Amino acid sequence: MPIVVDIDVMLAWRKMSVGELADRVGITPANLAVLKNGRAKAVRFSTLAALCEVLTCQPGDLLRWEGTGDAEDEVDAESAVCADEAVGAPGE
Numbered sequence: 001m002p003i004v005v006d007i008d009v010m011l012a013w014r015k016m017s018v019g020e021l022a023d024r025v026g027i028t029p030a031n032l033a034v035l036k037n038g039r040a041k042a043v044r045f046s047t048l049a050a051l052c053e054v055l056t057c058q059p060g061d062l063l064r065w066e067g068t069g070d071a072e073d074e075v076d077a078e079s080a081v082c083a084d085e086a087v088g089a090p091g092e
Contacts, residue, residue, distance in 0.1 A: 004064050010055045025083045039069040 011021060018036065022029040027047060034040050035047075055062070058064055 002066050004066050005038050006062055024054045
């Protein structure tokens with residue numbers, strides 16, 4: 001998957017354990033491990049916000065995109081603009 005989760009890096013910088021982070025964020029250590037190991041299919045914004053608050057960081061410090069070089073995984077600028085225009089309330 002081209003999205004990489006860098007929670008390990010932030011934990012090391014903060015000298016915090018996975019268990020402590022899970023307790024402070026309010027999720028189970030098992031669910032945090034799924035996210036940390038890149039096996040999660042999604043993350044709630046509320047969970048991401050709580051992680052950022054506890055770790056005093058930005059979402060971009062926890063998540064990064066690594067392209068695989070495959071044309072299917074990369075979005076060209078024109079497609080991105082078209083997709084952006086489609087996001088909005090009906091009738092906009």
